[in-house]
Amino acid sequence: MRHVISLLIENEAGALSRVSGLFSARAYNIESLTVAPTEDPSLSRMTIVSIGSEDIIEQITKQLNKLIDVVKVVDLSEAGHIERELMLIKVRATGKDREELKRMSDIFRGRIIDATDSTYVIELTGASGKLDAFFDAIDRALILETVRTGICGIGRGDRILKV
Amino acid sequence: MLLTGAEIVIRCLQEEKVEHVFGYPGGSVLYIYDELFKQDKVRHVLVRHEQAAVHAADGYARSTDKVGVALVTSGPGVTNAVTGIATAYMDSIPMVVLSGQVPTAAIGMDAFQEVDTVGITRPCVKHNFLVKNVEDLAATIKKAFYLARSGRPGPVLVDIPKDVSAQKCEFHYPKAISMRSYNPVVKGHTGQIKKAVNLMLEAKRPMVYVGGGVVLGDAADRLTKMVKMLGYPCTNTLMGLGAYPATDKQFVGMLGMHGTYEANMATHNCDVLIAVGARFDDRVIGDPNDFCSVPRKIIHIDIDPASISKRVRVDVPIVGNVGDVLDEMIRQLETTAERPDAQALSDWWQQIEEWRGKKCMEYDRNSAIIKPQFVIEKLWEVTGGDAFVTSDVGQHQMWAAQYYKFDKPRRWLNSGGLGTMGFGLPSAMGVQLAHPGAPVACVTGEGSVQMCIQELSTCKQFRLPLKVVLLNNSYLGMVRQWQELFHGNRFSESYMDALPDFAKLAEAYGHVGMTIEKPGDVEGALKEAFERKNDLVFMNFKIDPTENVYPMVQGGKGLTSMILSSEDL
């Protein structure tokens, strides 16, 4: 099962390596990991996507909680939550493809944030599935490069992760 | 008044009432050593290898309830210490390791004797710190001691760059530490405890399974009290020996790979298993699938939530400090009108006595060659069962665990988790320093003892009158045993050729050496050794080279598939 684990960690040097080291040492899987400071700069928030059985996910959250720098851990996927990922995609945009790519970008609520005679950079956000779907919606041969952030997630309504 | 970082380090150690620091100097800790020189409250014990410094600090901690402290230099000092740190980590031993680091400006420059200490040690410490500012030093050391001893204990490393130990600032040692990210649970959940007590009282075939957590949590007295109140059978793990007295009739011996027949059978066949400060280690439960195939109920008390339901699903988890949880259990047992089912319990004991009747710990007492089991039995007699015994890893370790009947906690020290050969001698040094005058024996093998043999020199310098009990079989015995049983008698590299004359070696270091070759001389040698209160006596017992450790649960099999003797093969 795919799980989205969200955690608050002291924004200290080496904090990321403690988390990533835990995953590699215990052979847990990481699909994606994003991290950045929160509105309180002494804290960072991480979103980790991992795939594993219930037992493994339980161990992962327990082991994460055991890290001294980790303040709080929740498994977002246990209940209502929202996921978003950002993708930048550079495509070859010439001739009739130019119009088609613009149209597809609009349909996916993307934005063209850079344009040259022959290329576009399209910015897309959404759940990961939507970004995957964009690949299928355009001619893959036009893709020059893509970069994705991995998802960040937040609980719905009253589900709040705060110190 | 402004103090240098080095002065602050020493002041912090004094504030923590540290009496002994085990260490080895080098370039990046020179300021700290200079301050050590100028005072006499903190005594430094100069070892001969950094691994030994950490093991000695570890032995000091295991045999007391104090935090062990080691001090090493950067680079090779740290890498030598890593085995010791990992050993302490696997067994949850409270320890603070102070390491020197190259000056802050040189970090990352591949400077002389630079290693990424925080990176190298990260997977084998409870936590570690790199101190970049002298202003942070005192609070960091305070945190290190707090983390090391609270919650599930463990080693904490503080890496101190050389320039930080030279810079100056005001010294202020915080009285208390609070960390928003670290709040270990103390009291167990009363509702869970109630559930557990009910389940315990309903049991028809109960079994109490006790691990090192009870020793480290200083809860042996309460555990013993509760088990006696209930009249239930009790087994200790390798790490738990001494938590419940081995000479008591409710004790059924150690369980696990080399546990007794009765302990393993009772653990497998019980209907309620009460696990206290134990973690269902693979050497204890054998194949987890086989272990879980029995529909028993499990109560698990542990301070570490991550230990619960890690290897085996449990029915009633209780997270908390084992002593507090046992106190509450005893209180509830004292106030409830419920009593254990006397008839069921008596039937269960009858069954256990039947298993006990197998006499799985018998060995050939008429042998013309010294049997290792005999040496340990005599060691127990000669020391009145009251010595501190450290050990290394191998057959000798198992014989010591099986045949020395530990009645008190913190008397048996071994590297149960990491299984570190070389632990025995240096950890015994730590024990002896913590308990001057007490009998301390190191039961070892000729393979293991040579991994830290240089410490005989430290023992001389610090006048540590240890008794080394070398069970010399000229083999890496435990390796040989596995090769005999599982690798068609192909004894690949397990024979120890060209051994030194250990008695002479001990003498060369300035100690007393003995070689014992006849069973009739065993007791006399041990008596003489322990009568020599001021001498380190190194006893080289030439034992039966092909003796094996039984019973034995084969790796990967269930607890009940035991080989009881060579006749079972």
Ligand SMILES: Cc1ncc(C[n+]2csc(CCOP(=O)(O)OP(=O)(O)O)c2C)c(N)n1
């Ligand atoms: C540092 C280290 N290296 C290797 C091993 C693997 N090992 C486990 S037991 C053993 C043999 C120990 O031989 P010895 O100390 O002579 O004890 P004996 O088994 O003969 O009593 C070995 C090599 C280990 N536990 N630790």
